[in-house]
Amino acid sequence: MHKVTLDPVTKTLRRGDVPTVINPLDKHALEEGLRIRDEYGGKVTAVNMGREETICREALAMGADEAIQLCDKAFGPGADTLATAYTLSKAIKKIGNFDLVLCGNETVDGSTAQVPPQLAVFLGVPHVTRARKLGFITERKLRVERSIEYGYMIVETSLPAVIAVTKEINTPRIPTVEGILESYQKEVKAWCAEDIEAEEERLGSTGSPTTIVDFLIPEIKRRGEILKGPADEVSRLLVQRLHELGVI
Amino acid sequence: MDFSFTPEQEMLRKTVREFAEKEIAPKVDQMDETGKVPMDLVKRMGELGFGGVIISKEYGGTGIGHLARVIILEEIGRVSAAMANTLQIDHLGESPIIYFGTDEQKKKWLPSLASGKKIGALALTEPVGGSDVLGIQAVAKKEGDAYVINGRKCWITNSHISDVCGVIAKTDEKELTCFIVEKGTHGFTPGREEDKFGLRGCNTGEIVLENCKVPAENMIGKPGDGLRIALSCISNVGRSGVGAAALGLVCRCLEEAVKYANQRTLYGKPIANLQAIQWLITDIYMDYEISRLTAYYAAWLRDQGARCDAENSLAKFWATRGAVRCAERLIDIFGAYGVLKGYVPQRLLRDAWPLVSAAGTSEIMRLVMAGSALKKFA
Amino acid sequence: MKEIAEYMGIWVFAEQRKSKLMEVSLECLGGGKQLAEKLDIDLSAVLIGYNVEELGRELIAYGADNVYMIDHPLLGIYQSDAYAKVTADLIHEHKPEIFLLGATSIGMDLAPTVAAMLNTGLSAHVTGLEVDEKRQLRQIVPGFGGKVMAVVVCPNHRPQMATVRLGVFKKPMRDESRRGNIVKVEVDITEDDLRDKTIRMVEEKPKEKPLEGAEIVVAGGWGMRAVGGFKPVRELAELLGASVGGTRPALDEGWIVEEQMIGQSGKTVRPKLYIGLGISGEMHHTVGILDSEVIVAVNNDENAPIFQVADVGIVGDLREVLPRLLKEFEKIMMSG
Numbered sequence: 001m002h003k004v005t006l007d008p009v010t011k012t013l014r015r016g017d018v019p020t021v022i023n024p025l026d027k028h029a030l031e032e033g034l035r036i037r038d039e040y041g042g043k044v045t046a047v048n049m050g051r052e053e054t055i056c057r058e059a060l061a062m063g064a065d066e067a068i069q070l071c072d073k074a075f076g077p078g079a080d081t082l083a084t085a086y087t088l089s090k091a092i093k094k095i096g097n098f099d100l101v102l103c104g105n106e107t108v109d110g111s112t113a114q115v116p117p118q119l120a121v122f123l124g125v126p127h128v129t130r131a132r133k134l135g136f137i138t139e140r141k142l143r144v145e146r147s148i149e150y151g152y153m154i155v156e157t158s159l160p161a162v163i164a165v166t167k168e169i170n171t172p173r174i175p176t177v178e179g180i181l182e183s184y185q186k187e188v189k190a191w192c193a194e195d196i197e198a199e200e201e202r203l204g205s206t207g208s209p210t211t212i213v214d215f216l217i218p219e220i221k222r223r224g225e226i227l228k229g230p231a232d233e234v235s236r237l238l239v240q241r242l243h244e245l246g247v248i
Numbered sequence: 249m250d251f252s253f254t255p256e257q258e259m260l261r262k263t264v265r266e267f268a269e270k271e272i273a274p275k276v277d278q279m280d281e282t283g284k285v286p287m288d289l290v291k292r293m294g295e296l297g298f299g300g301v302i303i304s305k306e307y308g309g310t311g312i313g314h315l316a317r318v319i320i321l322e323e324i325g326r327v328s329a330a331m332a333n334t335l336q337i338d339h340l341g342e343s344p345i346i347y348f349g350t351d352e353q354k355k356k357w358l359p360s361l362a363s364g365k366k367i368g369a370l371a372l373t374e375p376v377g378g379s380d381v382l383g384i385q386a387v388a389k390k391e392g393d394a395y396v397i398n399g400r401k402c403w404i405t406n407s408h409i410s411d412v413c414g415v416i417a418k419t420d421e422k423e424l425t426c427f428i429v430e431k432g433t434h435g436f437t438p439g440r441e442e443d444k445f446g447l448r449g450c451n452t453g454e455i456v457l458e459n460c461k462v463p464a465e466n467m468i469g470k471p472g473d474g475l476r477i478a479l480s481c482i483s484n485v486g487r488s489g490v491g492a493a494a495l496g497l498v499c500r501c502l503e504e505a506v507k508y509a510n511q512r513t514l515y516g517k518p519i520a521n522l523q524a525i526q527w528l529i530t531d532i533y534m535d536y537e538i539s540r541l542t543a544y545y546a547a548w549l550r551d552q553g554a555r556c557d558a559e560n561s562l563a564k565f566w567a568t569r570g571a572v573r574c575a576e577r578l579i580d581i582f583g584a585y586g587v588l589k590g591y592v593p594q595r596l597l598r599d600a601w602p603l604v605s606a607a608g609t610s611e612i613m614r615l616v617m618a619g620s621a622l623k624k625f626a
Numbered sequence: 627m628k629e630i631a632e633y634m635g636i637w638v639f640a641e642q643r644k645s646k647l648m649e650v651s652l653e654c655l656g657g658g659k660q661l662a663e664k665l666d667i668d669l670s671a672v673l674i675g676y677n678v679e680e681l682g683r684e685l686i687a688y689g690a691d692n693v694y695m696i697d698h699p700l701l702g703i704y705q706s707d708a709y710a711k712v713t714a715d716l717i718h719e720h721k722p723e724i725f726l727l728g729a730t731s732i733g734m735d736l737a738p739t740v741a742a743m744l745n746t747g748l749s750a751h752v753t754g755l756e757v758d759e760k761r762q763l764r765q766i767v768p769g770f771g772g773k774v775m776a777v778v779v780c781p782n783h784r785p786q787m788a789t790v791r792l793g794v795f796k797k798p799m800r801d802e803s804r805r806g807n808i809v810k811v812e813v814d815i816t817e818d819d820l821r822d823k824t825i826r827m828v829e830e831k832p833k834e835k836p837l838e839g840a841e842i843v844v845a846g847g848w849g850m851r852a853v854g855g856f857k858p859v860r861e862l863a864e865l866l867g868a869s870v871g872g873t874r875p876a877l878d879e880g881w882i883v884e885e886q887m888i889g890q891s892g893k894t895v896r897p898k899l900y901i902g903l904g905i906s907g908e909m910h911h912t913v914g915i916l917d918s919e920v921i922v923a924v925n926n927d928e929n930a931p932i933f934q935v936a937d938v939g940i941v942g943d944l945r946e947v948l949p950r951l952l953k954e955f956e957k958i959m960m961s962g
Binding site: 080081082085106111112113114115116117118120121122125126127128129130146147148149150151152153154155156157158161208209210211212213214215216217218220222223224225226227228229231232234235236238239241242243245247248 | 706731734738739741747775778821823827828829885898921933935940950958
């Protein structure tokens with residue numbers, strides 16, 4: 001078959017000693033790519049934006065054929081989703097000749113879910129978000145089950161396309177011992193802004209239309225009555241209070 | 249002195265932890281209740297390559313070594329000491345072949361052991377006493393190009409699930425010899441399965457050898473090598489493995505203690521604020537750190553090719569007795585909840601005790617250490 | 627940027643499914659109206675569908691001054707490619723300065739696509755919107771770490787886009803007497819233009835009472851582990867005729883479904899009464915409950931942040947408190 005390019009989009013925050021981890025949804029995206037490759041053939045390339053290569057290593061350990069680390073001060077911080085999507089699109093264009101780009105639908109920190117569709121626009125391909133099931137109709141056409149609030153949609157898309165997956169889609173494989181050893185024998189390619197021919201003014205905070213200007217600590221005015229004591233008593237008091245307030 | 253782990257070892261720890269938490273943890277209660285070995289999990293461990301970690305690449309393994317092995321067993325032991333012990337005995341069953349087998353023997357058995365298709369075990373102990381190795385009564389009589397073995401082994405882990413089992417028997421009055429016996433060999437049958445109060449889900453039982461005919465090429469080494477083979481393997485693989493499983497259990501005790509102490513309130517505040525609880529946690533912490541360091545050190549020595557019988561014994565002694573102590577402290581911290589069946593502490597205590605005498609009693613561990621200390625510091 | 631001055635007007639994406647307008651779109655009209663009045667400009671709606679003229683009139687009744695209506699047989703159901711293209715074209719032509727969309731599964735797909743096509747900024751699930759002296763839209767979003775709100779602006783690009791969750795704005799009163807313009811927009815779309823095509827949409831009834839519009843919400847969090855799970859939450863909810871909600875840990879444990887998660891990446895609720903059991907009250911969650919009339923919390927840690935947003939709280943062991951609390955509620959519900 002053709003080349004399947006996988007793209008986990010990762011934005012992680014270093015908080016003290018907490019090690020960076022693959023965004024859980026990206027693992028599902030990677031697993032889907034591996035599943036498709038195992039069944040139909042093709043090549044899986046993992047792409048990560050960040051400074052540490054541990055995520056690429058994990059992707060290789062799971063079985064990705066190749067891993068590319070996008071690291072450059074210019075890529076962030078301060079990059080909003082538009083700048084991030086642009087950066088990734090340039091990297092993927094450099095990889096060239098892709099059939100499918102898979103991403104997690106959103107990250108656990110920002111949770112905007114904006115990058116996959118924006119990435120698709122910059123790549124000039126269609127996209128489907130919230131994919132919970134993928135199947136091939138023909139070699140160039142995918143049938144996607146897309147989850148909505150209460151229910152789902154069936155979407156058919158031509159390839160190449162960007163698909164953003166939800167966790168229902170599969171169970172990510174756990175790397176084998178062999179996979180871990182092999183991952184450290186493979187090369188993680190490191191690309192900077194120049195390597196992907198990215199225009200400086202579209203990167204990082206310069207390339208971000210949105211910017212944070214202020215932080216608010218919301219003012220909260222609540223009664224703030226705390227009840228402590230024997231369980232019998234506090235339970236009784238609480239219900240009584242709610243009755244007094246007229247809510248039950 | 250570099251105390252850091254390699255990136256591969258860090259990733260290994262992470263992935264084994266993920267496996268243990270996602271796949272083993274949901275089955276732990278069922279294992280404790282029924283006492284049955286979850287063979288699907290045993291198969292999964294094989295699929296992930298855990299069986300092949302001390303088997304070299306040449307024979308189908310990954311050869312990542314003893315320190316990596318300890319990491320795997322520790323992470324599994326943190327969720328289920330029973331599962332960890334099952335895996336480590338699998339390695340023990342492989343070890344006579346790995347360290348003393350011929351190229352032919354290695355080619356014959358190691359690949360399927362490495363891939364997890366087959367499970368290993370080692371049958372040495374007999375009713376006469378595990379500590380009295382020379383007192384074993386199993387006999388292997390030469391008959392043509394085979395040996396006929398008669399005897400009864402007990403307290404054998406993986407007795408009922410192993411496919412490839414090392415059996416130590418006497419080929420002569422003072423001569424112990426090691427044979428590999430495959431499952432299905434006529435005259436080789438698992439006997440009674442023991443009903444332990446802890447470490448349930450790890451199979452411990454008897455093996456009955458009744459006119460069991462074994463081809464001569466199944467002998468590991470020469471007649472008389474059996475004692476050396478058994479002691480070496482038990483020291484380097486068995487004790488190291490039990491210690492690692494116990495280390496995982498101690499780690500779990502520490503985590504549960506801290507979690508509970510932060511949640512449970514007394515006098516309006518979490519009990520973690522009380523010095524008495526802090527002292528209990530400190531004692532668990534010290535046992536944890538000591539168990540860790542001795543376990544990693546012994547494994548590291550082994551990976552360097554150095555002799556480390558005393559260090560293996562120390563690691564196993566400390567971690568196993570430490571596991572019992574720490575589980576007791578955990579029960580103290582939990583108060584009355586510590587003795588309830590639905591809560592973890594009591595299971596940890598029950599799981600800890602069987603590890604104390606596995607791969608040699610504490611007293612034997614002391615003997616080994618005594619021998620080393622007396623020589624080294626003379 | 628002098629181009630910025632060319633952009634005028636507040637637009638709202640009027641999402642319809644099976645010819646019914648989504649509640650959140652109507653709420654956006656409410657929020658959009660406030661902004662439009664402050665800036666003294668028009669409020670318009672973008673309506674895409676098939677045979678949706680009725681909806682156009684409805685949008686005017688709910689406050690839209692103009693409705694840009696694209697009525698096409700191929701667009702009755704949401705089509706990712708086509709909807710984005712026609713929306714972007716419309717915006718390109720008419721240049722609104724602000725464009726709001728409901729943060730639904732469709733809005734969250736359409737908004738970023740359009741934003742990228744227009745090369746403009748987009749904030750996700752805003753919890754508030756203001757305009758400053760410079761006519762700039764201040765978009766209030768929950769900040770990273772959850773302890774603060776961040777104020778985001780989009781100074782040099784237009785339109786300023788934001789997706790808005792249900793419950794953030796108030797749905798306006800319907801006024802049949804209102805007058806407005808319905809602008810029928812002709813588009814040339816054929817099957818071949820749809821690179822990805824929605825074949826059908828299947829809607830399933832929620833298994834439990836949904837959070838939308840709930841008067842009482844009973845929610846549970848990580849602390850429910852101490853009592854073995856969510857059973858007490860559901861028991862209390864049933865007793866009070868309430869909807870069940872929870873935090874992300876509750877979702878991860880499998881005690882609730884995604885639609886029941888309240889917070890930054892979940893739902894915003896504004897019930898008469900919110901009861902949080904075993905919920906620590908990190909801002910990720912509380913940002914979704916702050917508009918509740920009365921907030922009640924039960925937690926065993928007196929330092930839990932939930933107590934800072936609660937009207938009444940119990941500090942105690944859930945194992946001891948919950949059964950007794952349930953009894954007390956039973957008593958009062960029985961007594962009528």
